[in-house]
């Protein structure tokens with residue numbers, strides 16, 4: 212008996228961090244996926260393996276987890292999903308992943324969503340996208356200590372997502388051949404969320420005004436995407452970036468990537484995700500090749516990201 216499920220990574224276009232304070236955000240599922248394959252095992256332990264990540268671990272109810280190869284990182288999400296949504300029968304679990312890890316591109320959400328969907332299928336449980344998204348968010352919260360439902364909702368449903376508190380809409384927007392992502396290894400999301408929270412405590416009035424302004428930008432961006440006003444969309448990204456800097460999540464290397472992409476013709480570029488390392492997104496319809504080349508020539512990791520209308524697939 213076996214099952215398989217895959218789910219996409221994501222990039223946040225507007226509203227990261229502000230979403231943690233109940234403000235709206237816009238995220239896009241991208242064409243890079245995580246795939247989980249589950250098979251029954253005749254051994255007395257569960258084996259989790261990923262050739263892509265050079266990772267192998269053995270799990271037994273008696274001795275717990277033994278890491279044979281690689282880092283625990285993303286395994287935590289698989290382990291928590293197993294704890295919540297599986298019994299203790301031994302499994303063979305394979306993870307294939309085309310999303311850079313720890314770069315703010317939703318790799319943990321994609322792995323969590325794919326694991327839950329594969330487990331549902333393995334156990335022949337009837338499920339819905341809403342239920343998968345909700346349970347994936349629960350897993351992220353447990354592992355990270357803090358997380359909005361943005362990443363897990365986007366990975367589950369696919370497409371362009373506008374999340375406002377618990378309400379999620381799939382919205383229109385033409386982002387094909389328009390996006391380049393530059394990435395470095397990030398600080399972890401929980402740490403960056405905590406850092407913003409501390410600044411919030413020290414400067415509540417200022418920080419609340421900034422979060423409200425980011426919310427305005429995000430609402431405006433939704434309309435701008437719907438009418439496909441490219442120039443304005445780029446401007447809004449740049450304004451959002453200024454405020455991400457103000458709340459303390461920018462770094463020198465992110466700034467360098469942002470200004471490098473603007474110089475190379477991006478209409479807009481900003482941090483995407485938690486910041487503190489991580490990723491930037493550059494928006495430039497039809498000039499993605501030039502931006503990609505400029506970023507890589509200057510020694511940065513970069514890739515083109517196209518939208519994925521497909522969320523979780525089994």
Ligand code: MEV
Nearest residue numbers: 227228358359361484485
């Ligand atoms: C992380 O991808 C985005 C943040 O807004 C945190 C969250 O929404 O959970 C920084």
